[in-house]
Amino acid sequence: MAGYRDLLRTPGVGRIIAAQLTARFPNGMTSLAILLHVEQVTGSYGAAGLVLAATSVGQAIAGPVTSRWMGVWGMRRVLTTTLVVCAIGLTAMALVRMSLPAYMALGLVTGLSTPPVQSAVRTIYPKMVNSRQLTPLFSLDASLQEIIWILAPVLITFVSTQIGTVQGLLTIVVILVGGGAWFILSPEVGRVRIPRSRRSLGKVLGKPAVLLATITGFLLIGACAAVEAGVVATFGHDGLEAGIVLALFSVGSLAGGLGFGHIPIGRWAMARRMLIVTVGLSLTALMLDIVWLGGTVGWLSGTLIVAGVGVAPVLAVLFAITTASVKFSETAEAFGWIGTGQLIGAAAGSAVAGFLIDDVGPQGAYVAAAVFAFAGLIVSVVFVRGFPDLRHGDASPIPDTEPVATITRPIARP
Numbered sequence: 001m002a003g004y005r006d007l008l009r010t011p012g013v014g015r016i017i018a019a020q021l022t023a024r025f026p027n028g029m030t031s032l033a034i035l036l037h038v039e040q041v042t043g044s045y046g047a048a049g050l051v052l053a054a055t056s057v058g059q060a061i062a063g064p065v066t067s068r069w070m071g072v073w074g075m076r077r078v079l080t081t082t083l084v085v086c087a088i089g090l091t092a093m094a095l096v097r098m099s100l101p102a103y104m105a106l107g108l109v110t111g112l113s114t115p116p117v118q119s120a121v122r123t124i125y126p127k128m129v130n131s132r133q134l135t136p137l138f139s140l141d142a143s144l145q146e147i148i149w150i151l152a153p154v155l156i157t158f159v160s161t162q163i164g165t166v167q168g169l170l171t172i173v174v175i176l177v178g179g180g181a182w183f184i185l186s187p188e189v190g191r192v193r194i195p196r197s198r199r200s201l202g203k204v205l206g207k208p209a210v211l212l213a214t215i216t217g218f219l220l221i222g223a224c225a226a227v228e229a230g231v232v233a234t235f236g237h238d239g240l241e242a243g244i245v246l247a248l249f250s251v252g253s254l255a256g257g258l259g260f261g262h263i264p265i266g267r268w269a270m271a272r273r274m275l276i277v278t279v280g281l282s283l284t285a286l287m288l289d290i291v292w293l294g295g296t297v298g299w300l301s302g303t304l305i306v307a308g309v310g311v312a313p314v315l316a317v318l319f320a321i322t323t324a325s326v327k328f329s330e331t332a333e334a335f336g337w338i339g340t341g342q343l344i345g346a347a348a349g350s351a352v353a354g355f356l357i358d359d360v361g362p363q364g365a366y367v368a369a370a371v372f373a374f375a376g377l378i379v380s381v382v383f384v385r386g387f388p389d390l391r392h393g394d395a396s397p398i399p400d401t402e403p404v405a406t407i408t409r410p411i412a413r414p
Contacts, residue, residue: 004140004258007133012188016128019186020121021144022179026172028152030090030110031055033172036157037094037165038103047100053347054104058111060343067119067336068201071194071329075120076184083180085113087173094169115180119335124192126323126331135265135320135390142315143257146250154243195329202337208386209325210334212379213318216270217338218345219376220314223281223369224249225349227304230365233357234300241297248301252308260313264391265320271380273313278373280307285366307373314376321388345372 008014031052038048062082070078089110093103125137160168183189197204205211228246235242260273283303318338326334349372356364380387 004136007129007136007140010129010133012186013128013137016121016124016183016186016188017141017144019179019183020117021147022175023115023117023183024145025148025152025179026176027114028148029156029168029172029175032153033156033160033165033168034093034107036160037169040165041097042100042103047103050100051103051107055107055111056343056347058108059114060111060340062112062114063116063119063340063343064201064333064336066114066116067332067339068197070116070120070123070332071196075123075189075192075194079115079117079120079180079184079189082113082115083176083184086110086115087177089113090169090173090176094166094173115176116332116336117180117183118339119332120189121183122319122323122335123194123328123331124188126328127192128188134323135316136262138319138323139257139260139262139313139316142312142319143254146254146257146312150247150250153246194332197327197329197333199330201333204326204330204334205337207325207334208383209321209388210337212270212383212386213322213334214338214341215379216274216314216376217318218341218348219372219379220274220277220311220345221342222345222349222352223277223372223376224311225346226353226365226369226372227281227284227307229350229353229357230362230369231300231304233362233365245297245300245304249304249308252305253311254308256309257312257316259309260316265317265389266391267384267387267389270314270317270321270387271377271384273310273317274373274377274380276310277307277314278370278377280304280310281366281370281373283307285363285370317387320390324388324390 008017034055035048035052038051042048066078066082089106093106093110098106122138122141125141126134129137156168156171159171205214227249231242231245231249235245256276263269280303284300284307319335322334322338323331349368352368353365356368
């Protein structure tokens with residue numbers, strides 16, 4: 001922990017971490033709030049699912065696009081514009097009754113205008129600390145973001161069910177505007193300028209490390225989404241046990257991220273960390289056949305804590321290898337693609353788990369989660385040479401260089 005204390009003493013680091021976590025807090029609330037609100041208005045979970053799907057499509061498209069725009073128009077301008085549009089969209093969804101197609105269109109706009117805070121802050125980090133501190137900073141960031149997934153769903157569920165879904169959406173708007181303004185007004189956001197990328201959109205995926213980070217992130221988050229569906233199906237929507245078990249899953253991730261943060265990242269780091277997730281989720285898949293160790297709750301809690309220990313460390317590897325493999329002008333777009341991969345993974349994991357739950361019961365979701373994690377492990381092993389070795393290198397982005405124009409003139413002969 002001494003290393004993290006030294007890191008947080010670096011000027012601005014603690015403030016920017018707190019600001020970006022607050023700005024991103026709505027990410028753990030928006031989907032659930034939209035689902036609850038549209039279902040209450042229309043009386044149909046199917047309709048709510050369509051609106052949520054439209055929102056997710058918008059977020060997936062926006063990831064690399066708005067992140068790339070920050071190199072063209074500047075971080076503050078892009079963040080402010082998307083923040084305003086997103087806040088207006090959520091407010092309209094809360095206060096205006098409309099048809100299902102209108103809700104879907106508004107959900108799409110809201111998703112497209114999700115502020116690219118994650119891409120922005122992970123582009124800023126390399127400019128705030130030295131190369132030795134960068135990997136621990138990514139680990140700390142990956143760990144602390146678990147706070148969002150522990151607290152945000154609980155808060156929005158309480159507000160939406162006990163007060164009202166309109167108030168739930170408006171609560172998100174307040175946090176979005178307050179946290180977003182705090183982050184946008186942070187001095188570091190104004191000081192760091194992302195150079196305009198000279199490559200076309202999507203070319204950054206040609207970097208093996210970025211492509212591997214996107215694929216592995218897709219599989220990891222797909223596994224986590226399947227776990228969430230399985231836990232809810234096991235205990236029911238109203239079961240207190242579901243919230244406890246999922247919170248412990250996140251606590252395991254938080255502990256793992258802090259514990260692994262000081263370990264240098266080699267080529268096999270991803271495989272080792274995915275192995276932890278795979279083992280934990282494979283044990284989870286055996287849950288329904290286990291009657292000891294506290295029954296269902298005790299067994300699930302224990303195995304998911306084990307699996308969670310690997311989650312934040314895997315994300316830390318994703319962030320570090322991405323930063324170290326691209327030019328500074330490409331970092332924001334690269335993180336945008338990784339975010340899109342994770343969004344698609346969440347949708348795929350939830351969908352596969354849902355079909356299996358309907359077919360064979362909750363255990364099918366845990367099997368799906370283990371398969372997603374195992375696929376991530378296989379990718380990490382088979383393509384191990386595509387992961388950079390950062391044990392003795394610099395995790396900072398590659399500097400942007402360009403030819404310097406010079407004026408020459410012939411030398412007169414005597």
